[in-house]
Amino acid sequence: MKRLRLTLAYDGTTYAGWQAQPSGNTIQQTLQKAIASMSGETVVAHGSGRTDAGVHARAQEVHFDTHAAFTTDVWHRGLNALLPPDIRVHQIRNAAPDFHARRDALRKEYRYRIWNRDVMPPFLRFYRTHIVTPLDTEAMRAAAAILVGRHDFAAFTANPNRDVPDTTRTLSLLKVTHRNGEITIRAISEGFLYKMVRSLAGHLMRVGSGSVPAEETSDLLASRQRTARVQTAPPQGLFLWQVGYRRNNGKR
Amino acid sequence: MKRLRLTLAYDGTTYAGWQAQPSGNTIQQTLQKAIASMSGETVVAHGSGRTDAGVHARAQEVHFDTHAAFTTDVWHRGLNALLPPDIRVHQIRNAAPDFHARRDALRKEYRYRIWNRDVMPPFLRFYRTHIVTPLDTEAMRAAAAILVGRHDFAAFTANPNRDVPDTTRTLSLLKVTHRNGEITIRAISEGFLYKMVRSLAGHLMRVGSGSVPAEETSDLLASRQRTARVQTAPPQGLFLWQVGYRRNNGKR
Numbered sequence: 001m002k003r004l005r006l007t008l009a010y011d012g013t014t015y016a017g018w019q020a021q022p023s024g025n026t027i028q029q030t031l032q033k034a035i036a037s038m039s040g041e042t043v044v045a046h047g048s049g050r051t052d053a054g055v056h057a058r059a060q061e062v063h064f065d066t067h068a069a070f071t072t073d074v075w076h077r078g079l080n081a082l083l084p085p086d087i088r089v090h091q092i093r094n095a096a097p098d099f100h101a102r103r104d105a106l107r108k109e110y111r112y113r114i115w116n117r118d119v120m121p122p123f124l125r126f127y128r129t130h131i132v133t134p135l136d137t138e139a140m141r142a143a144a145a146i147l148v149g150r151h152d153f154a155a156f157t158a159n160p161n162r163d164v165p166d167t168t169r170t171l172s173l174l175k176v177t178h179r180n181g182e183i184t185i186r187a188i189s190e191g192f193l194y195k196m197v198r199s200l201a202g203h204l205m206r207v208g209s210g211s212v213p214a215e216e217t218s219d220l221l222a223s224r225q226r227t228a229r230v231q232t233a234p235p236q237g238l239f240l241w242q243v244g245y246r247r248n249n250g251k252r
Numbered sequence: 253m254k255r256l257r258l259t260l261a262y263d264g265t266t267y268a269g270w271q272a273q274p275s276g277n278t279i280q281q282t283l284q285k286a287i288a289s290m291s292g293e294t295v296v297a298h299g300s301g302r303t304d305a306g307v308h309a310r311a312q313e314v315h316f317d318t319h320a321a322f323t324t325d326v327w328h329r330g331l332n333a334l335l336p337p338d339i340r341v342h343q344i345r346n347a348a349p350d351f352h353a354r355r356d357a358l359r360k361e362y363r364y365r366i367w368n369r370d371v372m373p374p375f376l377r378f379y380r381t382h383i384v385t386p387l388d389t390e391a392m393r394a395a396a397a398i399l400v401g402r403h404d405f406a407a408f409t410a411n412p413n414r415d416v417p418d419t420t421r422t423l424s425l426l427k428v429t430h431r432n433g434e435i436t437i438r439a440i441s442e443g444f445l446y447k448m449v450r451s452l453a454g455h456l457m458r459v460g461s462g463s464v465p466a467e468e469t470s471d472l473l474a475s476r477q478r479t480a481r482v483q484t485a486p487p488q489g490l491f492l493w494q495v496g497y498r499r500n501n502g503k504r
Contacts, residue, residue, distance in 0.1 A: 011374040056375070086374045122263040122338045123308070123379055 004075065005095035006045075006062045011086040013126045013236070017053045018060070027051070027087060031062065034082040038075070039068035048101045048243040049108065052195065054235030056127065058111075059090065061243040063101040101243075107172065109188045109241040112201040112233060117181040128182070129201075129237030135208030137178045142214035143207040144174040144185075146221070147200060154224040156200055157193035158232060167193055167224070174200065183208075186241075195232055202233035256327065257347035258283075258297075258314045263338040265378045265488070269305045270312070279303070279339060283314065286334040290327070291320035300353045300495040301360065304447065306487030308379065310363075311342065313495040315353040353495075359424065361440045361493040364453040364485060369433040380434070381489030387460030389430045394466035395459040396426040396437075398473070399452060406476040408452055409445035410484060419445055419476070426452065435460075438493075447484055454485035 010027050018027045031045045048061040070078070076092045083089070115121075115128040116135055147156075154167040173188035185204060187197050203220070206212045212229065220230060262279050270279045283297045300313040322330070328344045335341070367373075367380040368387055399408075406419040425440035437456060439449050455472070458464045464481065472482060 009374055011377075080371065085372065085377045088371050088374050090371050119332065119340050119342050120337065122261055122340050125263075125337045127375055 001065050001067050003063055003065050003095040003097050003099055004072065005093055005099060005101065006064075006079075006089050007091040008057060008060045008062055009088045009090055010057050010060065011126065012051060012054050012056045014086065015053065017055065018047050018049075018051045018057075027057075027060075030083065030087060031079075032064075034079050035064060035066070037082050038078045039066055039070070041066055041068065046101050048105045049192070049240075051238075051240050052198070052235050055238045055240070056236075057240040059242045060240050061101045061105070061245075063095055063099055104245055105191070105243050106246060107188055107190050107244040108192060109173075109186065109244075110192070110197040111239045111241045112185040112187070112197060113237045113239065114183040114185075114205065115181065116178075116183050126236055127239075129205075129234050131205060131209070133209050135183060135205065136210065137176050137183060137208065139210075139214045140176045140183075140185075140204045140208040143204055143217045144176055146214070146217040147171055148174050151221050152224050153193055153196055153221075155220045155226050155230055156196050156203065157226065158195035158199065164193060169193060169196070171200075176204065198233045198235065198238060199226075199230050201237070202231040205233055206231060253317050253319050255315055255317050255347040255349050255351055256324065257345055257351060257353065258316075258331075258341050259343040260309060260312045260314055261340045261342055262309050262312065263378065264303060264306050264308045266338065267305065269307065270299050270301075270303045270309075279309075279312075282335065282339060283331075284316075286331050287316060287318070289334050290330045291318055291322070293318055293320065298353045300357045301444070301492075303490075303492050304450070304487050307490045307492070308488075309492040311494045312492050313353045313357070313497075315347055315351055356497050357443070357495050358498060359440055359442050359496040360444060361425075361438065361496075362444070362449040363491045363493045364437040364439070364449060365489045365491065366435040366437075366457070367433065368430075368435050378488055379491075381457075381486050383457060383461070385461050387435060387457065388462065389428050389435060389460065391462075391466045392428045392435075392437075392456045392460040395456055395469040396428055398466070398469040399423055400426050403473050404476050405445055405448055405473075407472045407478050407482055408448050408455065409478065410447035410451065416445060421445060421448070423452075428456065450485045450487065450490060451478075451482050453489070454483040457485055458483060 015027050016025045020028045035043050043064045045062050045064045072092045079089045113128050115130045120130045148171050150170040152168045171189050175186045177184050185201050207214050267279050268277045272280045287295050295316045297314050297316045324344045331341045365380045367382050372382045400423050402422040404420045423441050427438045429436050437453050459466050
Protein backbone atom coordinates (compact mmCIF):
# COMPACT_ATOMS: atom_id res chain seq x y z
CA MET A 1 0.00 0.00 0.00
CA LYS A 2 1.20 3.49 -0.66
CA ARG A 3 0.15 6.97 0.31
CA LEU A 4 -0.32 9.65 -2.32
CA ARG A 5 -0.46 13.40 -1.85
CA LEU A 6 -2.48 15.62 -4.19
CA THR A 7 -2.62 19.35 -4.69
CA LEU A 8 -6.14 20.17 -5.78
CA ALA A 9 -7.77 23.33 -7.15
CA TYR A 10 -11.52 23.72 -7.23
CA ASP A 11 -14.25 26.14 -8.10
CA GLY A 12 -16.57 25.66 -5.12
CA THR A 13 -19.54 27.45 -6.72
CA THR A 14 -21.77 24.41 -7.21
CA TYR A 15 -20.52 22.25 -4.32
CA ALA A 16 -21.74 21.83 -0.76
CA GLY A 17 -18.13 22.28 0.41
CA TRP A 18 -15.27 19.85 0.90
CA GLN A 19 -16.62 17.50 3.54
CA ALA A 20 -18.68 14.41 2.59
CA GLN A 21 -22.42 14.81 3.19
CA PRO A 22 -25.52 12.69 2.58
CA SER A 23 -26.36 14.91 -0.44
CA GLY A 24 -23.16 13.66 -2.04
CA ASN A 25 -22.43 16.93 -3.81
CA THR A 26 -19.09 17.66 -2.15
CA ILE A 27 -15.52 17.92 -3.38
CA GLN A 28 -14.36 15.05 -1.15
CA GLN A 29 -16.99 12.63 -2.49
CA THR A 30 -16.45 13.70 -6.09
CA LEU A 31 -12.72 13.04 -5.69
CA GLN A 32 -13.29 9.70 -3.91
CA LYS A 33 -15.63 8.63 -6.70
CA ALA A 34 -12.99 9.45 -9.34
CA ILE A 35 -10.39 7.45 -7.37
CA ALA A 36 -12.83 4.51 -7.12
CA SER A 37 -13.44 4.69 -10.89
CA MET A 38 -9.72 4.38 -11.50
CA SER A 39 -8.62 1.77 -8.99
CA GLY A 40 -11.85 0.15 -7.81
CA GLU A 41 -10.92 1.07 -4.26
CA THR A 42 -13.16 2.77 -1.70
CA VAL A 43 -10.85 5.29 -0.10
CA VAL A 44 -11.10 8.23 2.24
CA ALA A 45 -9.46 11.33 0.76
CA HIS A 46 -8.18 13.36 3.72
CA GLY A 47 -8.06 17.11 3.09
CA SER A 48 -5.90 19.62 4.97
CA GLY A 49 -9.20 21.03 6.24
CA ARG A 50 -12.79 21.62 5.24
CA THR A 51 -13.91 24.41 3.01
CA ASP A 52 -17.52 25.61 3.22
CA ALA A 53 -20.13 25.51 0.48
CA GLY A 54 -19.22 27.95 -2.28
CA VAL A 55 -15.63 28.45 -1.08
CA HIS A 56 -12.84 27.87 -3.62
CA ALA A 57 -9.42 26.30 -3.35
CA ARG A 58 -6.35 27.37 -5.28
CA ALA A 59 -4.31 24.64 -3.56
CA GLN A 60 -6.05 22.22 -1.21
CA GLU A 61 -3.77 19.41 -0.01
CA VAL A 62 -5.12 15.88 0.19
CA HIS A 63 -3.79 12.40 0.91
CA PHE A 64 -5.18 8.92 0.37
CA ASP A 65 -3.93 5.32 0.43
CA THR A 66 -4.01 2.92 -2.47
CA HIS A 67 -2.97 -0.59 -3.44
CA ALA A 68 -3.10 0.28 -7.14
CA ALA A 69 0.14 -0.01 -9.10
CA PHE A 70 -0.42 3.14 -11.22
CA THR A 71 2.44 5.62 -11.50
CA THR A 72 1.77 9.12 -10.18
CA ASP A 73 1.64 10.28 -13.79
CA VAL A 74 -1.13 7.79 -14.63
CA TRP A 75 -3.03 8.84 -11.50
CA HIS A 76 -2.61 12.49 -12.48
CA ARG A 77 -3.96 12.13 -16.00
CA GLY A 78 -6.60 9.59 -15.02
CA LEU A 79 -8.07 11.67 -12.23
CA ASN A 80 -8.16 14.82 -14.35
CA ALA A 81 -9.94 12.86 -17.08
CA LEU A 82 -12.52 11.54 -14.59
CA LEU A 83 -13.05 14.67 -12.48
CA PRO A 84 -15.35 17.46 -13.66
CA PRO A 85 -13.49 20.54 -14.99
CA ASP A 86 -14.28 22.54 -11.85
CA ILE A 87 -11.99 20.22 -9.86
CA ARG A 88 -8.39 19.82 -11.06
CA VAL A 89 -5.42 17.90 -9.73
CA HIS A 90 -2.43 20.23 -10.12
CA GLN A 91 0.11 17.82 -8.69
CA ILE A 92 0.28 14.28 -7.37
CA ARG A 93 3.26 12.61 -5.72
CA ASN A 94 4.27 9.80 -3.43
CA ALA A 95 4.08 10.69 0.25
CA ALA A 96 5.71 9.18 3.32
CA PRO A 97 3.46 6.44 4.81
CA ASP A 98 2.80 8.58 7.89
CA PHE A 99 2.16 11.86 6.05
CA HIS A 100 -1.20 13.35 7.02
CA ALA A 101 -2.64 16.27 5.03
CA ARG A 102 -4.50 17.72 8.02
CA ARG A 103 -2.38 16.81 11.04
CA ASP A 104 0.96 17.69 9.41
CA ALA A 105 -0.18 21.06 8.11
CA LEU A 106 1.97 23.75 9.72
CA ARG A 107 0.11 26.75 8.38
CA LYS A 108 -2.67 27.68 6.01
CA GLU A 109 -3.18 30.74 3.90
CA TYR A 110 -6.62 31.93 2.86
CA ARG A 111 -7.36 34.91 0.66
CA TYR A 112 -10.63 36.79 0.70
CA ARG A 113 -11.17 38.88 -2.43
CA ILE A 114 -13.53 41.85 -2.69
CA TRP A 115 -14.47 43.70 -5.88
CA ASN A 116 -14.90 47.26 -4.64
CA ARG A 117 -16.20 49.09 -7.69
CA ASP A 118 -19.64 49.93 -9.03
CA VAL A 119 -19.85 47.20 -11.64
CA MET A 120 -18.76 43.57 -11.18
CA PRO A 121 -17.01 42.28 -14.32
CA PRO A 122 -19.00 39.20 -15.43
CA PHE A 123 -15.83 37.06 -15.53
CA LEU A 124 -15.20 37.54 -11.80
CA ARG A 125 -18.76 37.17 -10.55
CA PHE A 126 -18.25 33.72 -8.99
CA TYR A 127 -14.83 34.55 -7.54
CA ARG A 128 -15.19 37.88 -5.74
CA THR A 129 -17.50 39.41 -3.19
CA HIS A 130 -18.99 42.60 -4.60
CA ILE A 131 -19.10 45.68 -2.36
CA VAL A 132 -20.14 48.85 -4.14
CA THR A 133 -19.46 51.35 -1.31
CA PRO A 134 -15.77 52.29 -1.29
CA LEU A 135 -14.17 50.62 1.73
CA ASP A 136 -11.71 52.48 3.96
CA THR A 137 -8.71 50.17 3.72
CA GLU A 138 -6.76 52.20 6.30
CA ALA A 139 -9.46 51.48 8.89
CA MET A 140 -9.45 47.81 7.81
CA ARG A 141 -5.68 47.68 8.32
CA ALA A 142 -6.02 49.22 11.80
CA ALA A 143 -8.54 46.51 12.74
CA ALA A 144 -6.38 43.80 11.17
CA ALA A 145 -3.38 44.94 13.26
CA ILE A 146 -5.43 44.32 16.42
CA LEU A 147 -6.41 40.81 15.28
CA VAL A 148 -2.92 39.60 14.37
CA GLY A 149 -1.23 37.47 17.02
CA ARG A 150 -2.29 34.87 19.56
CA HIS A 151 -5.85 35.42 20.76
CA ASP A 152 -9.00 33.66 21.77
CA PHE A 153 -11.01 34.01 18.55
CA ALA A 154 -14.33 32.79 20.03
CA ALA A 155 -15.98 36.03 18.79
CA PHE A 156 -14.81 35.22 15.26
CA THR A 157 -16.02 31.66 14.76
CA ALA A 158 -19.48 30.44 13.89
CA ASN A 159 -20.01 27.84 16.62
CA PRO A 160 -17.57 28.49 19.46
CA ASN A 161 -17.10 25.73 22.02
CA ARG A 162 -19.24 23.29 20.10
CA ASP A 163 -16.69 20.79 18.92
CA VAL A 164 -13.55 22.84 19.58
CA PRO A 165 -13.12 23.60 23.29
CA ASP A 166 -9.99 25.72 22.80
CA THR A 167 -10.64 28.69 20.51
CA THR A 168 -7.20 30.24 20.91
CA ARG A 169 -5.27 30.53 17.66
CA THR A 170 -2.25 32.39 16.36
CA LEU A 171 -3.00 34.58 13.39
CA SER A 172 0.47 35.19 11.98
CA LEU A 173 -0.68 37.44 9.13
CA LEU A 174 -3.82 39.44 8.36
CA LYS A 175 -3.01 41.81 5.54
CA VAL A 176 -5.30 44.10 3.56
CA THR A 177 -4.15 45.17 0.10
CA HIS A 178 -5.92 47.32 -2.47
CA ARG A 179 -5.13 47.34 -6.17
CA ASN A 180 -7.26 48.58 -9.07
CA GLY A 181 -10.50 48.37 -7.15
CA GLU A 182 -9.78 44.92 -5.79
CA ILE A 183 -9.27 44.44 -2.06
CA THR A 184 -7.55 41.26 -0.88
CA ILE A 185 -7.44 40.07 2.71
CA ARG A 186 -4.62 37.55 3.28
CA ALA A 187 -4.88 35.45 6.44
CA ILE A 188 -2.22 33.01 7.61
CA SER A 189 -2.46 30.80 10.70
CA GLU A 190 -1.33 27.42 11.94
CA GLY A 191 -5.04 26.60 11.98
CA PHE A 192 -8.35 28.38 11.66
CA LEU A 193 -11.62 27.88 13.55
CA TYR A 194 -14.90 27.12 11.81
CA LYS A 195 -15.86 30.08 9.57
CA MET A 196 -13.06 32.13 11.15
CA VAL A 197 -11.70 33.65 7.92
CA ARG A 198 -15.17 34.66 6.74
CA SER A 199 -15.87 36.14 10.20
CA LEU A 200 -12.61 38.12 10.12
CA ALA A 201 -13.38 39.25 6.55
CA GLY A 202 -16.98 40.13 7.51
CA HIS A 203 -15.71 42.21 10.42
CA LEU A 204 -13.06 43.98 8.32
CA MET A 205 -15.69 44.74 5.66
CA ARG A 206 -17.97 46.35 8.27
CA VAL A 207 -15.03 48.36 9.61
CA GLY A 208 -14.18 49.42 6.04
CA SER A 209 -17.73 50.56 5.38
CA GLY A 210 -17.78 52.61 8.59
CA SER A 211 -20.44 50.49 10.33
CA VAL A 212 -18.06 49.49 13.13
CA PRO A 213 -15.08 51.54 14.37
CA ALA A 214 -11.72 49.74 14.04
CA GLU A 215 -11.06 50.23 17.78
CA GLU A 216 -14.08 48.11 18.66
CA THR A 217 -12.06 45.11 17.45
CA SER A 218 -10.27 44.88 20.84
CA ASP A 219 -13.59 44.73 22.73
CA LEU A 220 -14.91 42.08 20.36
CA LEU A 221 -11.82 39.91 20.85
CA ALA A 222 -12.00 40.37 24.64
CA SER A 223 -15.72 39.48 24.72
CA ARG A 224 -14.99 35.90 23.56
CA GLN A 225 -18.63 35.74 22.52
CA ARG A 226 -19.93 35.52 19.00
CA THR A 227 -22.68 38.09 18.53
CA ALA A 228 -24.38 39.76 15.55
CA ARG A 229 -21.73 42.49 15.76
CA VAL A 230 -19.51 40.14 13.76
CA GLN A 231 -20.95 39.03 10.44
CA THR A 232 -19.85 36.12 8.26
CA ALA A 233 -18.76 37.33 4.82
CA PRO A 234 -20.25 35.47 1.81
CA PRO A 235 -18.35 32.37 0.62
CA GLN A 236 -17.61 33.22 -3.03
CA GLY A 237 -14.79 35.65 -2.21
CA LEU A 238 -12.84 33.03 -0.24
CA PHE A 239 -9.97 30.90 -1.52
CA LEU A 240 -7.91 28.32 0.35
CA TRP A 241 -4.67 29.67 -1.11
CA GLN A 242 -1.94 27.33 0.15
CA VAL A 243 -1.05 24.91 2.90
CA GLY A 244 2.46 24.74 4.31
CA TYR A 245 4.18 21.56 5.56
CA ARG A 246 7.56 20.80 7.01
CA ARG A 247 10.15 20.85 4.24
CA ASN A 248 10.15 17.56 2.30
CA ASN A 249 7.08 16.40 4.15
CA GLY A 250 4.80 14.48 1.90
CA LYS A 251 7.62 13.60 -0.47
CA ARG A 252 9.94 10.67 -0.39
CA MET B 253 -35.71 61.25 -28.64
CA LYS B 254 -32.13 60.72 -27.67
CA ARG B 255 -29.41 58.25 -28.52
CA LEU B 256 -27.51 56.45 -25.80
CA ARG B 257 -24.19 54.65 -26.04
CA LEU B 258 -23.36 51.72 -23.78
CA THR B 259 -20.13 49.88 -23.05
CA LEU B 260 -21.09 46.30 -22.29
CA ALA B 261 -19.13 43.34 -20.89
CA TYR B 262 -20.46 39.83 -21.16
CA ASP B 263 -19.61 36.24 -20.43
CA GLY B 264 -20.76 34.59 -23.66
CA THR B 265 -20.66 31.03 -22.26
CA THR B 266 -24.40 30.39 -22.19
CA TYR B 267 -25.46 32.66 -25.08
CA ALA B 268 -26.01 32.00 -28.77
CA GLY B 269 -23.89 35.08 -29.52
CA TRP B 270 -24.73 38.76 -29.88
CA GLN B 271 -27.15 38.77 -32.80
CA ALA B 272 -30.90 38.29 -32.26
CA GLN B 273 -32.15 34.82 -33.22
CA PRO B 274 -35.47 32.98 -33.04
CA SER B 275 -34.19 31.03 -29.99
CA GLY B 276 -34.06 34.34 -28.14
CA ASN B 277 -31.00 33.40 -26.12
CA THR B 278 -28.69 36.14 -27.38
CA ILE B 279 -26.99 39.13 -25.77
CA GLN B 280 -28.81 41.59 -28.04
CA GLN B 281 -32.25 40.26 -27.14
CA THR B 282 -31.44 40.03 -23.43
CA LEU B 283 -30.35 43.68 -23.50
CA GLN B 284 -33.39 44.79 -25.54
CA LYS B 285 -35.66 43.02 -23.07
CA ALA B 286 -34.03 44.83 -20.13
CA ILE B 287 -34.44 48.17 -21.96
CA ALA B 288 -38.13 47.33 -22.62
CA SER B 289 -38.62 46.46 -18.93
CA MET B 290 -37.31 49.89 -17.97
CA SER B 291 -38.88 52.21 -20.51
CA GLY B 292 -41.66 50.15 -22.10
CA GLU B 293 -40.05 50.77 -25.49
CA THR B 294 -39.28 48.18 -28.15
CA VAL B 295 -35.83 49.19 -29.35
CA VAL B 296 -33.08 47.78 -31.51
CA ALA B 297 -29.75 47.75 -29.68
CA HIS B 298 -27.06 48.16 -32.37
CA GLY B 299 -23.75 46.53 -31.49
CA SER B 300 -20.36 47.44 -32.99
CA GLY B 301 -20.45 43.95 -34.48
CA ARG B 302 -21.61 40.42 -33.84
CA THR B 303 -19.86 38.03 -31.53
CA ASP B 304 -20.36 34.28 -32.04
CA ALA B 305 -21.92 31.84 -29.61
CA GLY B 306 -19.63 31.37 -26.62
CA VAL B 307 -17.46 34.42 -27.40
CA HIS B 308 -16.98 36.99 -24.64
CA ALA B 309 -16.82 40.77 -24.65
CA ARG B 310 -14.73 42.89 -22.35
CA ALA B 311 -16.06 46.05 -24.02
CA GLN B 312 -18.75 45.74 -26.68
CA GLU B 313 -20.10 49.11 -27.81
CA VAL B 314 -23.83 49.53 -28.39
CA HIS B 315 -26.27 52.33 -29.18
CA PHE B 316 -30.04 52.63 -29.00
CA ASP B 317 -32.67 55.37 -29.17
CA THR B 318 -35.14 56.20 -26.45
CA HIS B 319 -37.90 58.64 -25.59
CA ALA B 320 -37.58 57.89 -21.88
CA ALA B 321 -36.60 60.80 -19.63
CA PHE B 322 -34.27 58.74 -17.38
CA THR B 323 -30.82 60.15 -16.64
CA THR B 324 -27.86 58.04 -17.81
CA ASP B 325 -27.25 57.18 -14.16
CA VAL B 326 -30.78 55.79 -13.76
CA TRP B 327 -30.38 53.82 -17.01
CA HIS B 328 -27.04 52.48 -15.76
CA ARG B 329 -28.29 51.23 -12.43
CA GLY B 330 -31.65 50.10 -13.83
CA LEU B 331 -30.16 48.01 -16.63
CA ASN B 332 -27.61 46.38 -14.32
CA ALA B 333 -30.42 45.51 -11.93
CA LEU B 334 -32.50 43.97 -14.74
CA LEU B 335 -29.73 42.22 -16.69
CA PRO B 336 -28.39 38.83 -15.57
CA PRO B 337 -24.95 39.01 -13.87
CA ASP B 338 -23.20 37.59 -16.96
CA ILE B 339 -24.03 40.83 -18.84
CA ARG B 340 -22.92 44.13 -17.30
CA VAL B 341 -23.18 47.72 -18.44
CA HIS B 342 -19.83 49.31 -17.59
CA GLN B 343 -20.69 52.74 -18.92
CA ILE B 344 -23.66 54.56 -20.43
CA ARG B 345 -23.64 58.08 -21.86
CA ASN B 346 -25.46 60.40 -24.22
CA ALA B 347 -24.37 60.04 -27.84
CA ALA B 348 -24.67 62.37 -30.81
CA PRO B 349 -27.97 61.72 -32.68
CA ASP B 350 -26.02 60.35 -35.66
CA PHE B 351 -23.57 58.19 -33.70
CA HIS B 352 -23.62 54.60 -34.93
CA ALA B 353 -21.87 51.86 -32.90
CA ARG B 354 -21.10 49.74 -35.98
CA ARG B 355 -20.66 52.23 -38.82
CA ASP B 356 -18.57 54.70 -36.80
CA ALA B 357 -16.20 52.07 -35.41
CA LEU B 358 -12.68 52.88 -36.63
CA ARG B 359 -10.99 49.78 -35.29
CA LYS B 360 -11.63 46.75 -33.16
CA GLU B 361 -9.35 44.77 -30.93
CA TYR B 362 -9.94 41.11 -30.18
CA ARG B 363 -7.84 38.96 -27.88
CA TYR B 364 -7.61 35.20 -28.12
CA ARG B 365 -6.34 33.58 -24.93
CA ILE B 366 -4.76 30.14 -24.73
CA TRP B 367 -3.86 28.26 -21.56
CA ASN B 368 -0.76 26.35 -22.61
CA ARG B 369 -0.02 24.17 -19.61
CA ASP B 370 -0.94 20.64 -18.56
CA VAL B 371 -3.73 21.53 -16.17
CA MET B 372 -6.42 24.16 -16.74
CA PRO B 373 -7.10 26.10 -13.52
CA PRO B 374 -10.83 25.66 -12.81
CA PHE B 375 -11.34 29.44 -12.52
CA LEU B 376 -10.26 30.00 -16.14
CA ARG B 377 -12.06 27.11 -17.76
CA PHE B 378 -14.74 29.22 -19.48
CA TYR B 379 -12.32 31.97 -20.52
CA ARG B 380 -9.35 30.25 -22.12
CA THR B 381 -8.75 27.65 -24.81
CA HIS B 382 -6.73 24.79 -23.36
CA ILE B 383 -3.81 23.46 -25.40
CA VAL B 384 -1.64 20.98 -23.54
CA THR B 385 1.18 20.63 -26.12
CA PRO B 386 3.66 23.49 -25.70
CA LEU B 387 3.20 25.87 -28.64
CA ASP B 388 6.16 27.36 -30.49
CA THR B 389 5.43 31.05 -30.09
CA GLU B 390 8.36 32.03 -32.32
CA ALA B 391 6.79 30.12 -35.21
CA MET B 392 3.42 31.71 -34.37
CA ARG B 393 5.05 35.17 -34.52
CA ALA B 394 6.61 34.38 -37.90
CA ALA B 395 3.18 33.42 -39.27
CA ALA B 396 1.57 36.48 -37.65
CA ALA B 397 4.12 38.75 -39.35
CA ILE B 398 2.98 37.41 -42.73
CA LEU B 399 -0.68 38.06 -41.91
CA VAL B 400 -0.29 41.66 -40.73
CA GLY B 401 -1.15 44.29 -43.34
CA ARG B 402 -3.68 44.70 -46.12
CA HIS B 403 -4.66 41.34 -47.64
CA ASP B 404 -7.54 39.41 -49.08
CA PHE B 405 -8.44 37.27 -46.07
CA ALA B 406 -10.86 34.97 -47.94
CA ALA B 407 -8.86 31.96 -46.70
CA PHE B 408 -9.39 33.12 -43.10
CA THR B 409 -13.14 33.64 -42.96
CA ALA B 410 -15.88 31.05 -42.52
CA ASN B 411 -18.17 31.95 -45.45
CA PRO B 412 -16.23 34.04 -47.94
CA ASN B 413 -18.21 35.87 -50.59
CA ARG B 414 -21.53 34.94 -49.08
CA ASP B 415 -22.72 38.26 -47.79
CA VAL B 416 -19.42 40.16 -48.00
CA PRO B 417 -18.17 40.44 -51.60
CA ASP B 418 -14.94 42.22 -50.64
CA THR B 419 -12.82 40.13 -48.30
CA THR B 420 -9.85 42.53 -48.24
CA ARG B 421 -9.09 43.89 -44.81
CA THR B 422 -6.21 45.65 -43.09
CA LEU B 423 -4.89 43.79 -40.10
CA SER B 424 -2.94 46.52 -38.29
CA LEU B 425 -1.75 44.31 -35.43
CA LEU B 426 -1.44 40.55 -34.86
CA LYS B 427 0.73 40.03 -31.83
CA VAL B 428 1.54 36.83 -29.95
CA THR B 429 2.64 37.16 -26.33
CA HIS B 430 3.51 34.43 -23.82
CA ARG B 431 3.49 34.91 -20.08
CA ASN B 432 3.34 32.25 -17.32
CA GLY B 433 1.90 29.59 -19.58
CA GLU B 434 -0.71 31.89 -21.08
CA ILE B 435 -0.51 32.79 -24.76
CA THR B 436 -2.44 35.82 -25.95
CA ILE B 437 -3.09 36.69 -29.59
CA ARG B 438 -4.01 40.36 -30.03
CA ALA B 439 -5.67 41.28 -33.31
CA ILE B 440 -6.54 44.84 -34.36
CA SER B 441 -8.29 45.82 -37.59
CA GLU B 442 -10.66 48.45 -38.92
CA GLY B 443 -13.04 45.52 -39.38
CA PHE B 444 -12.97 41.74 -39.29
CA LEU B 445 -14.67 39.18 -41.53
CA TYR B 446 -17.00 36.50 -40.19
CA LYS B 447 -15.02 34.16 -37.88
CA MET B 448 -11.79 35.81 -39.05
CA VAL B 449 -10.17 36.14 -35.61
CA ARG B 450 -10.93 32.53 -34.73
CA SER B 451 -9.58 31.45 -38.14
CA LEU B 452 -6.38 33.44 -37.60
CA ALA B 453 -6.07 32.01 -34.07
CA GLY B 454 -6.78 28.48 -35.33
CA HIS B 455 -4.07 28.85 -37.97
CA LEU B 456 -1.53 30.27 -35.49
CA MET B 457 -2.30 27.42 -33.08
CA ARG B 458 -1.63 24.85 -35.80
CA VAL B 459 1.62 26.63 -36.71
CA GLY B 460 2.56 26.69 -33.01
CA SER B 461 1.92 22.97 -32.65
CA GLY B 462 4.05 22.20 -35.71
CA SER B 463 1.17 20.89 -37.85
CA VAL B 464 1.64 23.66 -40.43
CA PRO B 465 4.91 25.46 -41.24
CA ALA B 466 4.78 29.23 -40.69
CA GLU B 467 5.88 29.84 -44.29
CA GLU B 468 2.73 28.15 -45.62
CA THR B 469 0.85 31.23 -44.38
CA SER B 470 1.78 33.14 -47.57
CA ASP B 471 0.35 30.39 -49.80
CA LEU B 472 -2.82 30.26 -47.76
CA LEU B 473 -3.32 34.02 -48.06
CA ALA B 474 -2.61 33.90 -51.80
CA SER B 475 -5.05 31.00 -52.32
CA ARG B 476 -8.02 33.20 -51.32
CA GLN B 477 -9.91 29.99 -50.66
CA ARG B 478 -11.04 28.70 -47.32
CA THR B 479 -10.05 25.05 -46.97
CA ALA B 480 -9.62 22.58 -44.10
CA ARG B 481 -5.99 23.71 -43.86
CA VAL B 482 -7.28 26.62 -41.80
CA GLN B 483 -9.26 25.63 -38.72
CA THR B 484 -11.56 27.79 -36.63
CA ALA B 485 -10.36 28.00 -33.02
CA PRO B 486 -12.97 27.31 -30.30
CA PRO B 487 -14.99 30.33 -29.12
CA GLN B 488 -14.31 30.38 -25.38
CA GLY B 489 -10.80 31.85 -25.73
CA LEU B 490 -12.04 34.88 -27.66
CA PHE B 491 -12.80 38.32 -26.22
CA LEU B 492 -13.99 41.43 -28.05
CA TRP B 493 -11.50 43.62 -26.17
CA GLN B 494 -12.23 47.16 -27.29
CA VAL B 495 -13.71 49.23 -30.08
CA GLY B 496 -12.17 52.54 -31.13
CA TYR B 497 -14.09 55.57 -32.41
CA ARG B 498 -13.11 59.02 -33.52
CA ARG B 499 -12.21 61.11 -30.52
CA ASN B 500 -15.33 62.51 -28.82
CA ASN B 501 -17.53 60.42 -31.04
CA GLY B 502 -20.50 59.14 -29.14
CA LYS B 503 -20.27 61.91 -26.57
CA ARG B 504 -21.81 65.33 -26.59
